[in-house]
Each structure stands twice: as C-alpha cells, then as structure tokens.
Amino acid sequence: MPRDMQQYLRPGLTSTPFCPGCGHGILMGLILRAIHQLELNMDEMLFVSGIGCAAWIPSPHFNADTLHTLHGRAIPAATGAKMFNPKLRVVVVGGDGDLADIGGNHLIHAARRSMDLTVICASNMVYGMTGGQVSSTTSVGAFTQTTTQGNPYQSLNLCKLVIAAGATYAARHSVTEPFALIASIKKALQINGFCFIEVLSPCPTQFGRHNQLDTPVAMIKNLMETCITKKKAKKLSPEELKGKIITGEFTNGAD
C-alpha cells in the first residue's frame, strides 16, 4: 500500500489475513483512498463489522474505532452507536453471508429507517471463511461445497432489495472497477441516509476452485466479463444480458 495510506492503518500491522487472489484487499485499499480523498478524520469514524472474511477488512486494519460484532449483527450494533452519538461517521463492512443472509432482516430495516450508515457489502458469492458454502448471492447453477450439483436457487439482488426497503443510495461495482467504486464510496460517505454498496470481490480459494476459476487471474477475468455497466446494459437485449451482473449506481426510484 502506498505510503500516504499508511496513516489509515493500525500501527504494528504488517499483513492482511486474506488469501492470494482475494478481492478484499483491493476493497480495503479503495475504502481508504475514498476516505483519504475526502480528507475525513479517522477519529470521528467508526467501522462496524460482523463475522466472515469481509468483517476483517476494517478490523483490526483500520486505525479508527472498530467494532467486530456477532455474525449478521453489524448493522444493529452500528445503529446503536450512531443513534447515541450522531457525530460518529459509521461505516459497516461485511460479506454477503453476513449482511444479506443471517443479517438480512437488519439490512432491510436499517434501509427502511434511513439510518445514516454507509454499508459496504463485499460479496464474493460464497461463504469463504467456513470453507465455501452457497450463499444468497451465489448465482444459479454455481458449484459450492453445499451445491455440488449446481445452485438451484436464484440469487438475491441486494441493490434492488435495499432500494425497495427505502435506501437513499445504492450502487454495485466490482473490484475490477476501482475508480467507479471509489467514487461511489465517496458519495455514500457524504450522503445522509442509508447508503449501500455491493462490491463484487473474487474468492478463488472457495468459489473459484469449484467453478473452473481457480486462479486469481481467472477470477478477475471472469468478473470483468460478467460485470457490465448500466450504460452498456441498456443497449443489450434480455438474451444478451443473461448471466451478466449490472454495475453502477441505483439511486432511489431511478431503476
């Protein structure tokens, strides 16, 4: 990480626990760049996370107050801290299993309340930490430890979900779109209200190896092929859009 980012990292840390090829390290860097560009004071920031690989993005790495809570419960813990001290700028970072599955109810209700939180969901479409089981964002047909014949269920569209629940801002980007992602994180940090960003992050270790994408390069390439911007998607037929993941901003009411 470049030297000017060092100030945002907790002193004494020399490495992350992420596997080779994991996208979470990229996301970690992009969150810090957004904070750096906005010149935010880390003393006024609180990072809350639950359980899972993505929960380790802020905890212990970020040099701010960090609350590493129970599985799925980052949003209610963040709600309590934010409601009692509204001066705190509260950012929730979690995975798809944590925020959308076990914590899905809290996600919906925080959006409904327009709780002033920035929620970043690092979605690798699998339960990484427990060894690669299917999650609610795993695409139909994908192979995991618990869907050895292909995932029979459709995946949850988290941006649509939070918008329907009343989120102020929602966006989806892949870690392969770093500049768009930084821009979205900056927006989310500045907008009052419930802001949600789904970040597609590759997991070659637990997802890739079951889906013929077992190298970091193969996963990144696959993400670049699968993700398509909203602008480009408009020009494509529903047939052509099949299996694609649309990225971009999904602000309230627009889509």
Place this chain on the structure above:
Amino acid sequence: MVRYYLSGNEAIVEGAIRAGCRYYAGYPITPSTEIMERISVRFNEIGGVFMQMEDEIASICSVIGASWAGAKAMTATSGPGFSLMQEGIGYAAMTETPIVVVDVQRAGPSTGQATRVASGDIMQAKWGSSGDYQVIAVSPWSVQEAYEQTINAFNLAEKYRVPVLLLTEEAIGHLRERVDVVKDIEIFNRRKKPGAAPFGSEERDGVPPMPTFGEGAKVLVTGSTHDSYGFRKTDDPLVQDRLVSRLNEKIINNREKIIDYEDYYLEDATVVVISYGITARSSLFAIEALRAEERKIGMLRLKTLWPFPDSLKRNIGARANVLFVPEMNKGQVAGEVRKYVSCPVVTFTQTNGEVIYPDAIIEQLRRYL
C-alpha cells in the same frame, strides 16, 4: 423523599433513568412491554434515545453499540426474547460491555403462557450463551426493589464491565405498589483512563478502564479472543486462558462485594427457606405465620442470583436441618443450593403460571416442622 405509585415495569424505567440510562432498544413482548412504552415517553421528556428494533437480537446488539458510544444502555424482554438475546449477552461478556438486560419472566418453555408468571429463566440467565463466562443477575421482590435493583444493576454493569440481568417476574412487573424515591443514591460511572489497555489488567481478576468511541482512542473491539489491546488472538492458548480466566474471576473473586441478600429469623432456625422474587414474599408471610406458632423457621432471601452466594449457603447449610426452596420452576435454584450443602434440600416447585401462595408454602413446611 418523593413517593410514587408505580408498577414494577414502570419502576424499572424510573430506576434506569435515575441510574443514567439514556439509550434503550427493545422489541415488544408480554409481559415486559410496558417498560419500552414508558421509556419511549420518558426519553422524549429527558432526552434519551429510544429505538424499537426489528427483533430482540437487533435490540441487544444496538444496546452494545450504544454502550461503546458512551451510553448507559438497557433492553428489556421476556421468555423467548431472552433466548434470542443470549448470543448478545455472551458477546457483551466477552467484550466487557456494560449493559443491563431486564427479563420479566413468564411461563415457558417456548411461547408458554405469555401473561402468566414463572421464574424459569434462572439457569438460562447463567448458562444461556456459549463458553465460560460470568454475568451478574439480581432479583427484586417488590416494586420498590425493582426501582432500587435497576439502579444497582447499572452500577454493577459499569463497575465490573459486565452484562447485568434484572431477573424479575410477571407478577412484579405488573404489581402496583408504593415506591419511595430518596435523593441520595450512589451512581457509579464507568472508569476511564486514556491510553490504558481496554481489555487487560495486571491483576488476574482486574476490571480494565473503558474507552468510548469517537474520542480518538481507536478502540479495537472484538468478540474473538483478544489481547489486552483488542487484537484477535485466535490460536494462542495463553491469551485464551488468561482472558477467559479474568472474565470469570473479575466477578467470582468480587462476589462478596456483589452479592446482596436479606435474612429473616435465622438465629435459631432449624428449617430455612431459601427464596427470591415474588415467591419470597409468600415465603415470608408463611414463615411469620409459623413463627407465631413458635416454629423455628427462618428465611434467606436472595437479592443476587448470579454469582451464586455459595459461602452463604454453606454457612446456613451447616446450621439448618433442612433447607426448603420454593420456586416457580422445576427446582433451578434448589439444584444450585444442593451443590454447596450437605443437609437435605427440599424443593417445592410450581409451574402452573400462578404465584405460589403462602398457604401452599405453610402446608409444605409443616411436613418438616
């Protein structure tokens, strides 16, 4: 002194506010709901934060978040809601987060009889979450004491950085009685020491000072095993052992300071009733009736249920011929008493959703007098 006429649930709210509680999150559940209703109104008047959350899990987690943001924070629930909160109680114990959880016990198991009384959550209160941890649990026997014990619960939570459970019962929650509020009540606020390790102590049973979010302390809080500065140490046996031992010993070694009780007619008693909550009132009524017949009977009333007053029991157990434990459960405290005494422990259990009446206790006691 000011005199009020309140229900137990209302008195809990007033006690919490008096103790400095300014954050409450909860989810409606009978028979505790009046607590959230009243505190939502009272916080409008005095400037606290009230949140009705989507479930009990969110309630306790938001209370934990608020506590780290500097609040004295509370939630209240009952039976099934208390079960949902257990993971959060374990997390609060592990992260040494001061919170107060009120359980207005109702008849279980499961949904049971929502409007009827029981005291079936005594063991759940101690053992409901995973691993080895300690909580403090207090049990009032009157509306007056619901008020006082709530203040005590906050003081203990702040002093020992531990979740404190106010285990009351439907009968106390809905009972209306006089409450005398005095001016001078000791209020304890959490100890702060900038720069000090927030999760470690040089003493094996020490309680570290607690920083607050937003003060630049860059606190690192985790429910994983952590060192004294909060860094995860998930494969270090020494750190695990030291942390778990301290979490337990900071309560166990201070139990003489924590435990509160009252005794009645114990000087010459050969039969001793051990009782708590609303049942202790029936017990005292029964004992006074039997004392009028010059029966040598006394009572130990437990105001603290956890940590368990083991030495107290041992002393009484050495003097008495028989211990008698009436409870609105299948003998949860009686089982605990048996661990510490050699004399016979007789249980009188009632799980029909009604309070145990004095007559029933008298009838049972006569068999041993």
